[in-house]
Amino acid sequence: MANKYGLVGVSVAVLTLAALPAMAQTAPDPETSSVEDIVVTAQRRAENLQDVPLAVTALSSETLQKNDIRDLSRVEVLTPGFTFGRSGSDARPAIRGVRTENVGVSGDPSIGYFTDNVYRSRASQANEPFVDVARVEVQRGPQGTLYGRNTFGGNIAISTNDPTTEFDAGSSLTVGSFNRLAVDGFVNVPVNDMLQLRIAALRETMDGYVEGVTDDLDIFNRDTSYARVGVRFAPTPQLEAILRYSHWTEQGTGGAAFGYRVGGIFVNPTTGSFDINGRPYLLRYDLPRTGRPLTEGIPINPDPLFYGGDTKLVQDLTQDAWSANVSYDFGPVMFRSITGYTQYEVFRNADNDFSQRLGSVDGQEDVLESLSQELQLASNGDGPLDWIVGYFYFNEDVTASFFSSCPTLARDTPGCAFAAGLPETTSNAVFGQASYWLIPDRLRVTGGIRYTEDEKVIRRANATTNGSQRLTSVTPTGQAFDFTFSETTWRTNAEYHLDNGNMLYATISTGFRSGGFNAGFFTNPALPGAFGPETVTAYELGSKNRFWDDRLQINLSAYRNEFEDLQVQNQFLIVTPTGTTTTSVILNAAKAHSHGLEVEVQAVPIDNLNIAFSATLMEAQYDDYRNVPAPANYTGFLNYTGNDVPYSPSMKLTGQIGYDFVLSDGSVITPQATVLYSDDYYLTDTNTSLDLQEAFAKVDLRLSWVDASERYRFDVFANNIGDEVTLNRATFGSRGLNQSYDAPRMYGIRLSAAY
Template identity: 25%
Template sequence: MKFQTQTCAMMVSAIALMAAAPAMAAEAPAKDSNGEIIVTAQRTVSVASKTPISLTVIAADELRQRGVSTVADLRNMAPALEIGNASQGPNISVRGLGSTDLSSKGKQGVVFTVDNIPVGRPQMMGSAFFDLERVEVLRGPQGTLYGKNATAGVINLITARPKDVLEARATVELGNFNTMRGEGMVNLPVTSNWAVRAAGSVNRREGYLLPVLGQKALGTQANLSDENNWNLRLSSLLKFADTGRFLLTGTFGHVGGTGDVSNGMLYSRWLSTNGSGSAYARQVYYNPMAGKLNDRFANVNAEISFDVGAVNVTYDGAHLFFKARDNKFASTGDPAGAGGTANYTWSDYRADITLDSHEIRLSNAKPGKLSWVVGGNYWKEKIDEQDMNWQTLTGTATCSAPTLSAACNNPNPHIIGPTGHKSTGLFGQSTYEVVDGLKLTAGLRYSKDSLYRNAMRAAGGAPAAGWLDAFGKPCAPPNYCANGTPNVGAQEDSKLTWRLGVDYQITPRQMVYGSIATGYKAGGFNDVDPTTTNSGTGTYGAEQLTAYEVGYKGRVLPNLQFNSSVYYYDYSKYQFTGVTFLAALPGLPTGVLIYTTLVPAKAYGWENELNWTPTKHDRVMLTSTLAEGHYSAGPQVGFIYSKRQDWTGYRFDRLPKFTLSGSYEHTFELKDGARIIGRVNSRYSSGYLVSDTMGDGNPFAGVYSVMPAQYRQGAFTRTDLSLAYESENGKLRLEGFVRNLENKVQLLGSPNGINPAGVGTADRTTVRVSEPRMFGARLTVKY
């Protein structure tokens, strides 16, 4: 609270100092004179259809009308974009590539930015999905301009900026699972050169996993996978001189409820109901430890932009703070079955995450034959965390909370202490028009990244006196703790990456382009190095690839836009992450740990996007993808380290070979000028695979009961429908909608907690799945 008070005071002071500045011309519009969306995907202003990269832009109206309120809602809105789910938050992949290590020392393979500020932790990605101007999805390595870990792509969220008009908007949504959502915005021009904007959202929804099987916990346990959060954003835009602007934004909020549980639907019911989203399929076991999220965040970012002669100077800076106090649990236990061998799992996760980001860019102020941008960045993240995990046998006495009793717990890893990431970079990119319509692009970036952890690692139940630091006090970050093993590790990488491109404007509205780019994601370290006989950490190197792409963007007809691209990725080093049990190795501590190695990999595919308006009342949008991706050689997986399996040739997770998405919208004009707008969105996906790289076994006996395997999600369709009434002036919109009409749920990860019995009362195998059918009504009023 102290941080939020100081932040608000800083914003108020800054606003007061800005009031007397001179006026400037209006900032760049959201669309150009032809109605095409303006983007900043290449760190300069350009039109989406003339930006020579694979890019999908989703405008504000589209986001609101499709009810986007979380990062997961983007799953069906851009080709080759898949968003999984893990205990730490969303797991984003583009063209089958991303990251499976979402722990505090892991790094995303897809850069996620909010107003040009990279967000490092998955749990911090959900705080900006309201009052947006647009979302940009960039496919392919973008290391030259985005640096840190942009090997697979970038997702840019651009929040709505203050404008020089008085306007307001309010939206209320009601739906099944007792959904109640509200979003509002007020934009106020204070003077001719200063405007402020306030926006907020409230999101409430009961969970769709129903804890009704087996013994019921004392009291009433809430449904799982619910939503319960609020957000507030305050922004101020000051225009000064002739070309300058100063944007200051503060975002604050809270995340509560039970959140996403560590697992999800019972795998046996997913199989027996053919992926149904019915209430029966969504029943899970009660857990004696009810989960609760209690996360708060406060973010402040500033953007200053002005011209000095022929040069534009832009600075983006931010301080982000996220405080997590979470008790999570898994719906794995079967209180009645398996002779007491089934178990409950839960965690007590506490973290204070701070992020500081600074970037300055210089670019040409006016368009010309040569356009260029150079800059430098500094990014620092610190995570003080206490990540405590337990397993409790169902045959023992119920543990109502994380306990000091070792008798109640099976071994599970605990990490207590600080982890830090730091990244610096220098970059430049220029485009020169050699002859009319023909442009050459060259980019270069030097990146330096480092990672450290200065923590304690332990396994099993807590000691009788609890975890204590060196002074005999209860252990809390960043102190070492007694009865644990020091978990001190560090890794540092530097790399020069480059990009070469060419594009040719065939006609004013048709272009072809091609590029060769290198990508880089910094290395890290494993908590334990199983290749040695000591218990120390072991480093792994940077991820590296070379990507080739050719594409076409064109207005084939005045009312038809078509984009197409073909790509090929050659990963000389891909960071492959699995999980293994290390207790059976001499000199190593007990523990199930994430383990990353470097392997070669290949990926290639073909993507298409079509936007057609055959009449002023009709709009058709189509996207399709063909994709392939596999590990070339070397991956070893398995719960038992000494008996790991060769994963060579295995396909990337969540990468369907073929997808086809279609959207059709028709507008019915009414006599009074109002409109009825009907819309259908449907996506067909061929089957894809999800990997269990661990399996299940007895590491002490060296025997597997369930081998590591890939599990198949079959082909499916997912359809959304909406019907809206819109007044003549567009200030009133009433809409009814259904999402996932089929009421089928798809695998987002592999089954967890594989049990050889696997069915009936002995089933403790669960799996993360997408949302079942959602429906409701949404009312929007504008002023």
């Protein structure tokens, strides 16, 4: 650990020493170099990032490309207060002590995910690749007024490039480790002044970086296809309609639903029985050893990037998404309609004994249709009053089927135990927000309110399958269960502008996430059937600043979140006639809190030298969380009061430095280094030694060349050059603590061309 702290100290020192002499000795020239301006839509209207009184990190398309950020998984390397976890096909982001834990079909994500203003309701949809993306906004803290639905911890908003009136085209080829091969490109065609067309596509393959017993059992490979068509139609200066359709598939091997390996078990060395307070053993509990000392379990392969199962893990995901963003400028007001329709299907399986023994194969297939409609009416002028009112509707209809293999039959044989659930969610909300300049260009106050009503209906069903364990039919059985959750959320804000480049702000806001049904209830009525809603009250003080002719930008925020009835995940052991497995159950923890300080710095101390730095200090703990059922295999009830909330390191630092060397022919060579440091953190509420990720640092290196015309670009990169393999998912299962690890060192080259 000392070496890791030393690496961080050296990295911070390098950034500081590189900046200070130049800032002291060189007169700035604002016409040649400054911090990049980014326009965001965090308040549902286009504004400069520095004018928005919210904690927002915005990553431009150039930043994404320079850091090999192909999807959400690497956004954390540049974002304070944000941590990314993953299990199988499900993204599990965490922001300020709020993490995505419930990925069941009848629950909702804790972090809202939006693509071109359209809400995505499933955690696995957040792994959609970034193709021809204009920017990524990470909005930290509850966004319960303007965004509303399931923005309990914050938002991640993706904006793709709109069709434009200028011809534009580009393509790139990436070749990298694990036989990575990616080709992507776009073309923008202005048919005329009224009609423009933009097409973007990606094809990417890569071998799995987690090694299986044989090559065909390697996992976490990539087999991605993506295409999007956008049409802009503007028949008059007042009317604009942007229509999009995208098709996305992910195939190949997955990464199992709850982890691909066992990290160990806790055993009382005296009695030889499971004991959560006992000694950790790096063993996998094997069912045929029932009745014998648990310390005779199967030793675990120490390689964290090894999968010992005999089942080929499968990930098969398909999404077809349509959206329409239509606006009409009435002069004093702007009307906007946002429509989204999605057809989505994902299948994934898991080898729950993590061994070469037949059986213990579980899987899940989710098929859904979702429709969302938002209507907005907003002020459209330069007066002292800005306002927006709106209505939001969302409906999601899901068919979820679950299976477990029969140990007495060959794998993939029809007739194994199947069950299904048919959840449907309907949400309606009305909202409004207004801002008023009490002192023109100096003091502005904002108030907003939203009323949300979510209705959730679920019915059990029986499912039948074909020989490949895929769903063929679902028959509803029994009565339907119906719950309605409603809540009023609000926000109040005051901002004071010291001058054109410096602002102070204070915000109090609330967030809400409705309750739901536990998926295990489909197969075992003895499990808790439902869980209640959770709420948060958030307090934030912040400052946004530009200094030194826009060469230095410093943004700060201090916050406290107070959570009530926080939704948390527990694993319950289920014994069936065909074997033993576990299921994920959501319960409510009474109280928790998180508070912290975030700093973001960008600087251009001399022309062509770009420096970025962020720091997060955070505490996230359960204040009252008692009588928790012990994890699977363990007995009794536990007290988690005082435990850390998972995915919440007490300190996180990011740093980046790059310099543009202009050559005699006008081309530019840029070396760039990026550092991510995280203090240690737990990955389960139980806070054990087996789910602790110790402090670590990761370093990315990149060398880029751009020709004088800026048409051609060549990049050589190495991500995680120190090969620091980190735990990014852990949960208790029937064989022990299931684990999943992040990617090892990745390197490659990228060739890009603009036409």
